[in-house]
Every structure is written in structure tokens, then in C-alpha cells.
Amino acid sequence: MPKMSNGETPFSLTYGTEAMISVEIGAPTRRTLQGEGRVKEDLRLNLNLAEERREEAARREVEYKKKIGRYYNARVREVRFKKGVWALRENEASIKEDQGKLWPKWEGPYQVIWAGDKGAYRLADSIGKEVPRIWNSCTK
Template identity: 80%
Template sequence: MPNMRNGETPLSLTYGTEAMIPAEIGVPTRRTLQKEKVGGEDLRLNFNLAEERREEAARREVEYKKKIERYYNARVREVKFKTGDLVLRENEASGQEDQGKLGPKWEGPYQVLWAGDKRAYRLADLGGKEVPRTWNSMQLRKYYA
């Protein structure tokens, strides 16, 4: 089956030709008759063109990955907090003991002390005591008081 990312089958990228199933070899079809006429010359030509097919498949795969990235990034909402914002911290990320499915999933509120450039934040509780380590924005949620 052709790969969705690059439009080629793995066998064609490796050997430069498509595979034939055993049933297809015994039955005269347009494809088998054409192979018999040309023979080994066609195989050598396909093998020589295999490198070009690989390069074209690699180019299509890069385009496919960019398309998937654009699709993903169009739906992802980036969350940024400013110094002084109140946030909730995810219990699972803080290493709290799991309290079951009815237990709280978020703890806080905490105040953002420092906002880094790669979505890293330093937090402090409302009393002013700094919370150890930095926290990623994926582990934080805005607190609305």
C-alpha cells in the first residue's frame, strides 16, 4: 500500500519497482505482458530512477509534516501568564497523592513571581513563600477570583 505521507510503497522506494503478487504472475495482464517485453532493461531503468523517487518522496513527506504541524498549531491555544497573575497548579505535576476520581485535580491559587521565555514560571503561594522548581504553562491554569 502506498504510504500516505509520501505516496510511495516501501518496496518501490527500496527496489525501484512495484511488487507483483503470485496470482498476477500467472495471469496475462497488461502489466505482466509489458514486463515480459522489456525484461531486465526496464528493471535497470527503474532502479536507476529509484534515487529520484526517494528524493521526491522525502520532499512530499516534509510537506506532509508541515501540513500536519499547521493543522495542529491552528487548534492549539498558547497560554501565557504575566508576573502577578493568579494560577492553579496541576496536582499530578506537583507529585501530590492521588485522591481518586472525585479528588481535586488542581491546587492553589498561586501567584506568578517570574515568567520565563519558554513557558516556564516560578510560583509563590499567597503568603509569599516561593514554591520550589519552575513550572510549565501546561501544568498551570488561570485562576479567576
């Protein structure tokens, strides 16, 4: 199957030609009806053009990633906290192993005691003890 991001199959990018399925080998098709010499010549030509196909596929993939990035960034909602605001922290950040689906996803509340310019925060728990390290906000 061709990849959506570049329009090529991984096989064709690797070997310079499309794969021949087993049904196609036994059935009379344009590829199987050509002579042995013609098939080898086509394979050699495709192999010579493979680098160009890879470069074109890489260009299409970059364009596709830019398009996906624009789509994602148009829908991202930035969240900024101010000093003194109370917030919850996601459990995934502080727990090393999965606790199962019934485990709470959020913990806190924590008070923001310092807010950086690019979404970095220092937190303190409800009794005023500072939480180690700097935390970043994320939007989902």
C-alpha cells in the same frame, strides 16, 4: 499502501519498484506477460530512478509537514500567566508511573511567582513553598 505524506509506498522507496502480490503472479497481467528480459530491464531502470523518487518523496513529505504545521498552528491558543495568578499543574509532569484512569489529571493550585517571556514559570504551592524546577505552560 502509499503513505499520505509522500505518495509512495515504503517498498517502492526501498527497492525502486512496486511489490508484486501473489495473486498477480498467477494471473495474466501486463507485468507478468512481459518477457523475463523485459522485466529485468524495467527493474534495472526503476532502480536507477529510485534515488530521484526518494528525493521527490522527501520533498513532498516536507511540504506535507509544513501544511500540517500551518493547520495546527492556526488553531493553537497561546496561554500566558502573570505573576500572582493561581494555576493548576498536570499530574503527568510530576508522577513517574501511570496511576490509572481514576487518578486526578490536575494538581494544585499553585501560584505563579515568576513568569518568563516564552511560557516558563516558577510555581509555589498554597503555603508559599517553591516547587522545584521551572515549568512550562502548554495548550491542548
